Amino acid sequence: MSHPGATASDRHKVVIIGSGFGGLTAAKRLKRADVDVKLIAKTTHHLFQPLLYQVATGIIPSGEIAPPTRMILRKQKNCQVVLGDVTHIDLANQTVKSELLGHTYVTPYDSLIVAAGAGQSYFGNDHFAEWAPGMKSIDDALELRARILSAFEQAERSSDPARREKLLTFTVVGAGPTGVEMAGQIAELADHTLKGAFRHIDSTTARVILLDAAPAVLPPMGEKLGKKAQDRLEKMGVDIQLGAMVTDVDRNGITVKDSDGTIRRIESATKVWSAGVQASPLGRDLAEQSEGEVDRAGRVLVNPDLTLPGHPNVFVVGDMAHVEGVPGQAQGAIQGGRYAANAIRAELKGADPTQREPFQYFDKGSMATVSRFSAVAKIGPLEFGGFIAWLAWLVLHLVYLVGFRRKLTTLVSWTVTFLSTQRGNLTITEQQAYARTRIEELQEIAAGVRDTEKVAG
Amino acid sequence: MSHPGATASDRHKVVIIGSGFGGLTAAKRLKRADVDVKLIAKTTHHLFQPLLYQVATGIIPSGEIAPPTRMILRKQKNCQVVLGDVTHIDLANQTVKSELLGHTYVTPYDSLIVAAGAGQSYFGNDHFAEWAPGMKSIDDALELRARILSAFEQAERSSDPARREKLLTFTVVGAGPTGVEMAGQIAELADHTLKGAFRHIDSTTARVILLDAAPAVLPPMGEKLGKKAQDRLEKMGVDIQLGAMVTDVDRNGITVKDSDGTIRRIESATKVWSAGVQASPLGRDLAEQSEGEVDRAGRVLVNPDLTLPGHPNVFVVGDMAHVEGVPGQAQGAIQGGRYAANAIRAELKGADPTQREPFQYFDKGSMATVSRFSAVAKIGPLEFGGFIAWLAWLVLHLVYLVGFRRKLTTLVSWTVTFLSTQRGNLTITEQQAYARTRIEELQEIAAGVRDTEKVAG
DSSP states (O other): OOOOOOOOOOOOOEEEEOOHHHHHHHHHHHHTSEEEEEEEEEESBOOOGHHHHHHHTSSHHHHHHHOBBBHHHHTTTTEEEEEEEEEETTTTEEEEEEEEETTTEEEEOEEEEEEEOEEETTOOOGGGGTTTTOOHHHHHHHHHHHHHHHHHHHHHHHHHHHHHHHHTTEEEESHHHHHHHHHHHHHIIIIITTTSSSSSSGGOOEEEEEEEEESSSSSGGGGGHHHHEEEEEEETOOEEEEEEEEEEEETTTEEETTTSSEEEEEOEEEEESSSSSETTTTHHHHHHHSSOOTTTOOOOEEOTTSTTTTTEEEEEEEGEOOOOOOOSSSSHHHHHOOOHHHHHHHHHTTOGGGOOOOOOOOOEEEEEEEEEEEEEEETTEEEEHHHHHHHHHHHHHHHHHHSHHHHHHHHHHHHHHHHHHSSOOOOOOHHHHHHHHHHHHHHHHTTTTTOOSSOOO | OSSSSSSSSSSSSEEOOOOOOOHHHHHHTTTSSSSEEEEEEEEEESOOOOGHHHHHEEEEEEHHHHHHHHHTTTOTEEEEEEEEEEEEEEEETTTEEEEEEEEEEEEEEEEEOOOOOEEEOOTTTTTGTTTOSSSSHHHHHHHHHHHHHHHHHHHHOOHHHHHHHHHEEEEEOSHHHHHHHHHHHHHHEEEEEEITSSSSSSSGEEEEEEEEESSSSSGGOOOOHHHHHHHHHHHOEEEEEEEEEEEEEEETEHHHEESHHHHHHHEEEEEEEOOOOOOTTHHHHHHHSSSOOBBTOOOOOOOOSEEEEEEEEEEEOOOEEEOOOOOOOOOOOHHHHHHHHHHHHHHHHTTOGGGGGOOOOOOOOOOEEETEEEEEEEETTTEEEEEEHHHHHHHHHHSSSHHHHHHHHHHHHHHHHHHOOOOOOOOOHHHHHHHHHHHHHHHHHHHTTOBSSSSOO
């Protein structure tokens, strides 16, 4: 397993692609191993994705859930963290090609752990992305925060009732955990946090629509919990539309096809897309060079030991791997990353790679928050909802946050938000608020629907 | 003082332009007055500018110093906050024209308080801005945070010593309070926070240069305190170059002319501009329509009662007003805003506008932090530096921060940063990190200096 063109250090070279749950866990697990680890990621931070919706809705600042990966691994001397977008893996030469601001780097490996995750999928309609950002990155969350708050600001100044209604209609596509959390939090923002802050509009009249082509909310949680979440959201005023397939998204709204074939239109300025995921294109890159295959979501069909067929030194973990019975959640990536690191460590001590025990996923359960004081949770055969589930959610997420300081300040943010409904992170930048909406509005003006108000406003 | 084309409400209309210290203070001061207040600002937040450098260097999140103005004024029912960029004031018709995303609004006023502040001045060289952002807005601070951290990331991957040195050279132009604070904080970031986080570079070898055309650091604080700050910065390794005038700024560095006429070049990837201010162009707009004049920084030469000559109902306060003996600091704006609001209240109760007492500035002193545990302060005849000044700075800034939650979380952030040198807000977005640097790097590639590394990196 040693590299053809050996360089300075003779130590076994492990390259990890991605700084998410899978990549970070693998790196940490190799701390005491006699290897040189290089972690290449396209962001400088490790993203604690389960709380991304809280950044998008102003509850916590981005720093709480996105600490720099190199700061987390600072004391792990056998690990170097580098920034770069991996564009190609060369299996024959055992190198990884990455780019950073136009510069190209080629990094050799002896063992490779590919944990580049997944992005949002628009099911072939990538042009939807401009009007309906996904919820996968810090950039997405800050963009959405700015769009949501900016819609209220624009409505406050508009004298056109139809435009105001469009601006006060928020559509969330996809009723999985992220969609449920976003819909619930936008509703709380409008009904509580922003209540009384406007003079010309009433923020509580804002309409939040949660759409899904499937017939249920939170399908993987089962019928009972899905219904529980749905009831709670409806009590909060969220308009849930199931069996509704989105056929088009544009600047002013979305087009929907209902299960009975009816085609209808929803005028809505702010759209959030949380309907599907697509694994990193590196999956296809790997499959093309090996006997491997990818599924419809671009995930690699790996061996029982999470390796690429024919390449026992190349592991694929987390959202990039298709493994029966493993959900695309943090735990799947964490356990996969740990498994791959353990295998590398064992073989450095003489274990036979052909004799690996297959990867076994331990289901720790899953949960989703619906609103403050209300969540749903499924742990083994146990299904429960309401306040107890919410408390469990709170404690668990706090425990999993990296670092003591982060736990402390997040707890302060949560205490304030949950008790007073106020939020401390509603600052929007000009860059994020206007970059795209400006283009949008200028097109509107060009189309002749300019809203020029001579008095008031 | 009633408006020509009277509308719905017959109450006296006060329009305030700007949500900085001047505008916000004026709005609050009018809380119990029988008036309709409309505050128009081009950002949704009130910016606590004295701590902006802490956002730019990752100590606190933007939410701590930029709460939405409408949330601060939420309970003040006689005040409406609207988002918009004021482009023209029509003194004859008593209206204010503002724009929001291509829509135009015209707002009538009976009394007007213009507190639109000042932007960075490049002394006629506006093209410097692209390579050396100012320190005036949240966008500036986040852009600089991303550039500073991104420079270290790029250096970690570079095998070219000259490029690495350029990337690890940080230049701050202007040795006023903001420049001193930025230089000190970049040095602490490199020497302490990031120490040991890289493998290929040593962040403590980064060079921080603080430049000024003037012969002293912090000139308004006097020779003794300026020297104190300079000594402290030099002890921290900051390279202070005085009598050095910047004659050009480009992608790769700056050109400097020393007081002896020598012209020299500094290769530096990251540049911060804090050398001068230029009042909002609304100052000139006002002067052109009245008997008024503006000074070289674009500030309006106002009457002793802060009004525009010939317009007793138009007040100009804060950084937009030229008033002898009033520094361009928070206190000048706060006291000016309060004075204007008081005058309006008095006249609603029958006072004679021609009999106003002139505005009198009460100097509460000024201070600047140099590093953790070290600051300089000047309060009346009292001048002191070091730890005591730093403690005074800390308490004062905490007291002035809006809101209890903000005080609490800021205190947590400070405790961590000052005691452990760690920082909780180092997340950078792709948008901010790459938007400009990508262009920069692509130009570099086009110029043929591409850094392609086949091994390592």
